[in-house]
């Protein structure tokens with residue numbers, strides 16, 4: 001089965017083609033990061049316009065790179081949410097137009113299901129598995145007992161982890177997106193700054209707004225007192241505290257649900273500090289982390305999720321944008 005996938009939920013325009021889900025024939029990603037950088041974050045209106053500018057070219061390149069004929073495509077998978085509505089609309093409408101013009105069935109895919117299925121490109125998933133979802137908009141622990149079955153064990157009660165990374169970076173003037181820079185600087189710093197306890201006991205819930213405010217206050221206070229701020233140490237302290245809470249809750253969930261596999265998903269899955277902790281501390285179950293190129297937003301992951309969604313549900317959509325999200329997390 002050949003699947004063409006489209007992703008446009010935030011600031012990446014991407015089209016990918018796969019054979020039977022996990023054989024990626026092409027994955028073209030047009031990033032808008034340089035356009036949004038000067039504003040310190042993604043500007044939704046600009047993002048929509050950039051998607052319009054790029055989407056046709058990205059379709060053409062993905063088809064060319066995969067070296068397949070349009071008539072060979074069996075299914076179109078497109079991110080239908082969550083994300084910026086103006087951005088989503090461009091990808092959904094492009095996918096719908098392609099579907100109508102070429103008479104190919106189409107399905108809508110939940111963006112986070114895509115992030116989760118990025119792991120299946122590396123290794124077949126084994127169940128039950130625990131997945132730690134860490135992105136710019138989500139922080140969740142998910143239990144999967146079979147393909148396309150998602151049970152939410154816990155989530156953040158306030159900010160997502162990626163948001164907290166970006167805010168910390170912004171506070172100390174490291175630009176956007178801040179996560180990768182904080183990660184890089186943390187590697188050379190020492191966790192010398194005291195951070196608040198964000199463990200929330202034994203629950204699977206997370207909270208990152210407290211540590212975010214703590215970092216902002218710390219930086220302001222040091223400035224006021226004309227004291228030196230060692231940015232590397234601040235990054236190391238922040239990273240040590242947040243990755244510790246992520247790993248501790250993940251390990252607890254793996255044990256409680258007798259998981260065979262542990263996977264991570266979302267942009268923050270690229271974090272080197274988190275990957276190091278996972279490699280050191282989760283040694284008794286199979287661990288899979290997505291390849292770096294499939295951590296941040298891309299259509300390949302949407303194509304894999306779309307393939308498995310179709311296998312399970314044997315159903316296609318009419319793709320009117322009012323459908324509720326398909327990721328049943330309850």
Ligand code: KG4
Nearest residue numbers: 135136137162179180267268270271296297
């Ligand atoms: O999954 P993603 O591409 O977009 C959403 O669906 O939200 O995640 C983007 C987030 C941004 O907040 C970015 O700063 C963060 O992922 N990120 C990182 C790293 N690489 C990307 N955060 C920490 N360490 C990294 N290496």
Ligand code: ZN
Nearest residue numbers: 135267296297
């Ligand atoms: Zn994402």
